[in-house]
Structures are given as structure tokens and as C-alpha cells.
Amino acid sequence: MFLHPLECAKETFFVLQRMERQQYGLQQEHPPVWKDGHHLLYVQEGEGILRVDGDPLLLKPGKIVLLAPDCCVEVEGRSCKPLSLYDFSFTYTVASDTPAQSKKAKAVFSPGHHALSAQAAARFAQLLEQMEQLAETEEPLAKWKQSILFQEIMYLAVSDPLTTEETGGTREAIEKVLLYVQQHYQEDISLKEVAQMHGISASNFSSVFKKHVGLNPLDYVTQLRMAQAQRKLKASQPIELVARQVGFKDPLYFSRIFKRTVGVTPSAYRKQSQTDKIVTLLPHLNDYLLALGVKPFATLPYGGNDQVDGYLPYLARELSETKLTGSWNKPDMDELAEAKPGLILGSNWFHINLESVKKIAPTIPIILRDDWQSLLLELARFFGKGEEGKHWMRRYEQKVNQAKALLSLSKARDESVMILTVTCNEYRVYGGRRQLGKVLYEDLRLTPPAGISTKTHYVCVTLEQIQAMNPDHIFLSTNNSNPSKEQIKALQATKAWSGLRAVQKHQVYEVESWLNGHAPIKHSLSIDVAISHLAESKQWEVSVM
Secondary structure, three states: OOOOOOOOOOOEEEEEEEEEEEEEOEOOOOOOEEEOOEEEEEEEEOOEEEEEOOEEEEEOOOEEEEEOOOEEEEEEEOOOOOEEEEEEEEEEEEOOOOHHHOEEOOOOOOOEEEEOOHHHHHHHHHHHHHHHHHHOOOOOOHHHHHHHHHHHHHHHHHHOOOOHHHHOHHHHHHHHHHHHHHHHOOOOOOHHHHHHHOOOOOOOHHHHHHHHHOOOHHHHHHHHHHHHHHHHHHOOOOHHHHHHHOOOOOHHHHHHHHHHHHOOOHHHHHHHOOOOOEEEOOOOHHHHHHHOOOOOOEEOOOOOOOOEOOEOHHHOOOOOOOEEOOEOOEOOHHHHHHHOOOEEEEEOOOOOOHHHHHOOOOEEEEOOOOOHHHHHHHHHHHOOOHHHHHHHHHHHHHHHHHHHHHHOOOHHHHOEEEEEEEOOOOEEEEOOOOHHHHHHHHHOOOEOOOOOOOOOOEEEEOHHHHHHHOOOEEEEEEOOOOOOOHHHHHHHOOHHHHOOHHHHOOOEEEOOHHHOOOOHHHHHHHHHHHHHHHOOOOOOOOOOO
């Protein structure tokens, strides 16, 4: 249920945590995302549908949506243009008469949505442009300026009056129709009768619906039914039962519509979705599967110098019964064919000929990305492990918040932290785009060294540049392909190294090379390692989750 935002208290202070621009293409599948805090969404261009905990909402340019914490969000693009929106995550404080009585308020805002007036939308666009320009600069006061601009954005979001076009009439009626269809799609419903129930003329219902949603009513219902059918088939439900559950009396007709819409028959789709005998062609994918409680039947060996019995060190015990096949970048095709797997997960990391692998079993290419959370939820939905995926995300966010609370008591919160990897021929300093940097800088909000952006993966630097950065803390490791740690010993023997502030304060922490990876379990362990070195509290309990 969407409610309009309540009137804001007179002395409310907003703190912008993150500003992201997101795009959603037409007919592309976007996994659900768990929103842990307060969020403001602003639609810049394109059209689509937003589902908050299953409730649908139409998105059009100029629309504002306020989300409450702990909600599950799904977005679909519905126009020829990509749906482009801004996502602001924020906190807010309501000031009382005395500073001692000031506290976080939980009742000032309720989830809500409305469209900005033309005047407010123009000003909103100006503020966005200014905030984006500030995000690209290294100006010391840039974040402060962004925070000031965000106060005005929030003022526009909660104070701009709702337009009659958006609060009544056709748009609201279409939203009610969408909600009704979401709840009754499995029934034999008459869309024209549904339209009349909500005050829309039957004669022009189809054109009005397509104008607002981007599809005609029948196509929308078909897509909705097929999406639900895919989820049920992944859970290994009988095809005849699935057909009835999504509104088809004739299983054969359901199969024809399913193949026309999805591209394969229901039986082929269900076979592709089986979790029996899964083979992964990238060892790092096993991290995602284990987080969801899915154990692979076979995998390629991990090729890092720090491997344990051919597995990633931190997964070796969990994967002890998982068969190793081939080499680190090439599967043994004869072994695969003999094993008769139910599903093969490929990847975009190595140039493995997936067309030849597809002849052995259904093969799905997995595109690794910087946003590991969305990949985890995408795999969770594919394997029918949606609740497990959401549960993992909740626990991870809880762990992050607990870690930040401990760090707030530590001097490390105000000091610079460097992630330095020594390879055979270079020094790499990591930013916050991926791997351990994403945990330290994006999740835990620690401060990177001067000149290192949180949006950067890593940069190659000289020893002189490390001296200039002069961090307070250093997480130090080799690259996992290094034959030894001789490079680290050579670095530590230099006069420049001994003069670094972190070295003199005994705040250099040698960590295992596998830690600088990018996957859910690995990120959870990274938090444990960071806290064990940086937090002054000894009460942190290490847990893989």
C-alpha cells in the first residue's frame, strides 16, 4: 500500500548516504533488490513499473517515490527509452528543543509517491546536475555542498503539492487495475469488466492501458502469468499444476504460450532450472551458490597460488565433496559428458567455448558484475531461493551496521586506510569499486588515501606515490598468482617503507590474497578481518554467516 508522505517537521535534517543513477532496459530482467534504509527515487526519463513488496506502481518522468526501510523492490522498463531514475539513500534527524533530546525519527515519513509540478521538476533537474558535477570533483567541500543541495531536494519532494492529474482520474485508475490484476491473474478475468469496475470506459481501455503501461492489457497479463509460471517451474512443480495456478485450464495451450513467450517449452525450462548436478565453470561462482545453500556437483580448480586442494581456501571445507574437473581455465569435456550434469553455469571471465558445453547440458552464461548483491538475488530467483537471498542480504546489512557501530568508537573512523597489493612488477592501490575496497570504503565508510577514488577499481602507483599518500593503516597482500611473498619483503626493506605513518604506528596488516575478491561470503569474511584489525572492541565474533 502506497501512502503520501506526511508533513515534514520544521527542524528536520537530512544526511545523504549515497546517490546513484540507475537504468532499466525494455524487457530486460532485473532481479529484486532489498532496500535497507530510507530511499527517495526520482524518475528522470522513460516509463516502467515499480513493485514494492509486490505492490505495483507506474513510473513516469518527474515522479517521486519515498521508500521505507526493509522493503523488496523490483523495477521493469516499459518504454522504448531506458527507464532512468535516481536513487538517493538517506537518514534524517528531527531536532527537539534541546540537543540532548534530538533523536532519529521513524514516523515523519511514510512510503509515498507523487509527481512533481513542472516548476518543481525543473528545479529538481538543476539540483541533480549540480550534485553530479560535485560527485566528479575532488573538492574538499564537495560533500558538504551536496548535503546542502540534498536538503532542497527533500524539501521539493515533500512540499510540492500533488497534481490533480496524478492524484485522480485515469492514472490512479490504471494503478488500481494493475493491482487487481496482480492479485487475480490466475483467475478467468475479463479485463474490460475490471476496467469498468475502476471507472475506465471499456471502449478505450486498451489504448489508455498501453499508453500508461507500455503493453496492451492481454500482453501484460500474459507476461505476468509467464513470470509466475517460471518461478513455479523452478520449484519443480508439475506442468499441469503450474498451468492451472497461473490461469490456464488447458496444459497444452499453456505450453504453446509459454514457448512463444519464453522461447523454450515448460519441460525444457524446468530441466534448465534443476539444482541437481550443477557444474560451475568459474570457482568464484561457488561462493554465490553456497550463500544460497546450493552445493555444486563439480567445478573447475581454483588456479591461485593460495589454493587448498584445488579450491578457494575459504570454501575448501564446504566444497570437499565437489568434484574437480579439468584445469583452472578449461573443463574436461569427456568428464563432463560422463557426469551428465543437469545444469552448467558458465562465466564471462575465461574464453571457454560455451557452445560446445551446451551440447552436454543446458548452459547459462553468468555475467559477473561490480554489484554482487544483484547477481546474488538474480541467482536466488533462478534457483527458487528467493527467501534465502533476501535473508542473506538482511544479515549482511546487519553485519555492516554492527561493524560501523564498532568503528565509530575507533580512531580508524577518522584515519586513512590503504589497500595495497604487491605483484611481481607493480604496486596496486585499490579504490572502492570492487573487492575489499568496496567493503572498506562503500560499506564501512572508511576513508581511502588521498587521490584514490571510491569509484576506482585499482591504480598502479610508485613507491614515491605511496609515500605521498602516507596512509594511517595499510592492508597488505600479494596477488594470488604470485609465486612467493619476496616482493613484500623487498618493499619492507626499503627506507621509504619504514618512514610511512602506518608502519611507524604498527598499523600494517598482512592479509591473505584471496580476501581481495568479490562475492557474498568473501565480503562477509572481509568485514571480520577489517574489524579484527581496526576496531578497538574485542567483542566482535567472527562469522561466515
